[in-house]
Amino acid sequence: MNQTALDILNNTFGYPEFRNQQKAIIEHAIAGEDVLVLMPTGGGKSLCYQIPALARPGVGVVISPLIALMQDQVDALAQLGLNARFLNSTLSAQQVYEIEQELRQGIVDFLYIAPERLTQQRTFDLLQQVQISIFAIDEAHCVSQWGHDFRKDYLSVTLLHENFPNVPRIALTATADARTKQEIIDRLQLHDAQQFVSSFDRPNIKYTITQKTNAKKQLLNFIQSKHLNNSGIVYCLSRKRVEDFAEYLNQQGLNALPYHAGLPAPLRQTHQARFLREEGIIMVATIAFGMGIDKPDVRFVAHIDLPKSIESYYQETGRAGRDGLPSEAWLIYGLQDVVFLQQMLAQSQGQENFKRAEQNKLNAMLALCESVDCRRINLLNYFNEARLETNCKNCDNCITPVKTWDASIAAQKALSTVYRTEQRFGASHLIDVLMGSNNQKVKQFNHDQLSTYGIGADLDNNAWKSVFRQLVIKGFLSVDYEQYGALKLSESCRPILKGEQTIMLRQDSIEKIKKSVSAKRAAQTKNIDPADLKLWARLKKTRKDLADEFDVPAFVVFSDASLQNMLDVYPTTRAEMLTVSGVGQNKLERFGDAFINVFKQDLDGEL
Known part of the structure; x- marks a missing residue:
């Protein structure tokens, strides 16, 4: 191993030895070879390009996705005694000129630029005038239209190989399925690059996925019981829910900030800066927040709505525990999440092959949620990583094995009620019929006269929600989006209705909302x-x-x-x-x- 690289690791970054594949990656990059790195968040990707940039002559140019994060990355390198700069739209003309002069003088170690700046002629002229040690393309999955964070601006990164053929490139991402990985290779012309795929396992993260009953109270209980005064991220699907949940958490005495694309840019930047610099801040956000966030002490990532894909889920949960300390990924979901995401997909203007691919990704996410096996093994299998262990001992299914029950009769009752109400109603109304509710809507449609009225009183509301959710996910029921989410029978349900097929469902456990928060501070x-x-x-x-x-x-x-x-x-x-x-x-x-x-x-x- 190049001793210079080891010296840099020891003396500049303060680490005694390389981790996992870092050594081999750095060797190839220092030797001037192109490299593609798939490594989970917290796996040490930054060192894979920072050390070669310092070991080779010239400035390391880093393509970074978000302007708002460049300042923090530059500040972090400055604390290590390195001269890092960025070029983006936040700078004055004088500041840009001064940085360009430093680059020409060869005194800059790292230059951070956004992908859209690569298309500017001034940028190309500048880069042609300086010695470049390496190009680092961070969040490389953004170049793929099949990736979960596709950004059109990233297509400009393809110009690097054509215009700087002798400068090695290192493309890095934390998540990419086989299709996304291949598109990264094709678009960035990395066919001859050395490929390094690290384990996607994040053993310090505990995975918990549970049924949604009362989202606000469940979230509050989770934070108060396990993560009081910890930094965390709460993901919501809509801007309105972001605002609503942030306000609720603040009312409960927690320090929560909203973040979504609808907020003024200065306010978003202020909230992001506070989250990065202060301890104990909870960021309630849409998926607009998080890419490139380099905060190592995020102790939890909570999803109160179902992510669209395992890639999104893995990328977002990976923002917890970057420092390797125990952290938690917590998700609650219900039938409405499934209906909402499927409705969005059905109404999408995308091409049919794209919609099919997105449906497959959603199906995989639902399979992860409904699984009774180890969450971690399911995640790793999705990324084609085989493991021998059968129990990770750090997910909800392993800690408390899931029970299943023979739901054949309950499924018959549910499906019969769908049929007898003419397949025109959603789950909430169907449950009211099954449980014998006397509400106005049931009476309005004379559904209190049906043979299935009240035959489901042996199960409570949450149990029926679980039944309907699993029947939809398993394909025995479909959702009619033109009739406001009405449930319709699928052809595959016939054997169940006729009593010819047994159906086993997972028995969802309903968490108890604890009022006491004693012993919670000990968790900190x-x-x-x-x-x-x-x-x-x-x-x-x-x-x-x-x-x-x-x-x-x-x-x-x-x-x-x-x-x-x-x-x-x-x-x-x-x-x-x-x-x-x-x-x-x-x-x-x-x-x-x-x-x-x-x-x-x-x-x-x-x-």
Whole structure:
């Protein structure tokens, strides 16, 4: 291995050794070869292009998807003693000129630019005048129309190979199915590139998927019981729900911010900056938020609506636990989610082959939700990664194995009610009929006179919702979008109605909403020895004070993982501080003494 690269890893970034495939990726990139990297969020993708950029002569040019995030990425590199710059529309003409001059002088280590800037002649003229060490194409899946985050601007990235044939390129993404991966290769002309596909497994993330009953109370209970004062992201499908849930969480005493494309750009940027720089912020957002977010201490990602695909789900949940510490991905969904997404797909103006592909992706997502097997194995199988283990011990299905029940009679009752109400009504009304409700709508249509009226009183409302949801997902019922979501019988349901086929359904467990939040605060420090809690609090305060002084997010000073490693090392000298993960020479000079003093004070009994 090129010793320079190892020196950079040790001294600049403060890590003792390479992880997984990093070493091989970096070797190929330093040698001037093109590389395609599929590596999960938190797997260390950034180092795969940062180290080759520093080891090779010239400036590393990074194609970054979001202007709003460039400043934070540049700030993080500055804390390592590196000269990083960005060129985007937020700069004045004078600032652009000064940066261009620095580039021509060869004193810039990294240049971040948005893909749309590549099409500008001024940018091409500039890049032709400077020595470029490497092109890094981050979030490379955005170049694929089959990807879940397709961006037309990314098509301009295809110009790099044609105009800079001797500059190596490294394309990186956290998620790509086989079709998306092939399109990345085709569009970026990476047919000869070395390919590295790391394990998609994120063992530190606990996956939980459960039935939606009362979304607001369920979300509040989840946060209060497990993640009070933690940073987290809550994903919603619509702007209205974002606003609604953010307001609700704030009313409950939590610190929540809304984020969606309908908000003014300055407000979005303010909210994003607060989320990155402050601790304990909950971002309630549409999928407009998250791409490129480099915040390592996000402890949970919650979905209160069903994602459109496993790729989207994996990409969004992957924003939790980038520091490798225990984190959680929590999702609630119901029949209305399924109906809504299928309706959106049916009304899409896309071509039929695209709509079929999207339907297949939604079906795979639903299969993951309804699975009674290990969530992690299902996820990995989707990305064609085989595993031998049968129990990951860190998902809801493994921790509490799912029960199934013979729902043949219940399914017959449900299907018969659909038939007897002339296939004109949605699940809510059908459940009212089955449970013998006396509401006005049931009486208006004389459905209290049907033979199926009241025959479902043995199950409660949530159980019937589960039955109808699973009948739709399994294809025994379909949704008529022209009749406001009415349920219709499918041909495949005949054997069930005739009693010729048995149907087993998963028995959804309905979580109890706990009123007490005692013992919840303990969850915030569950990885810290009780004897170290006072020291831990002082370390976090020291980090916050330094972050405020340098005007950077706290994790740019040191991550939670680094602080926890400090507790193990207990450094009272600079030499000992250098052995802490994430402490390089530059950070030692800037921040090391402040933390060393904390440990010295603790040793002297002064804390």
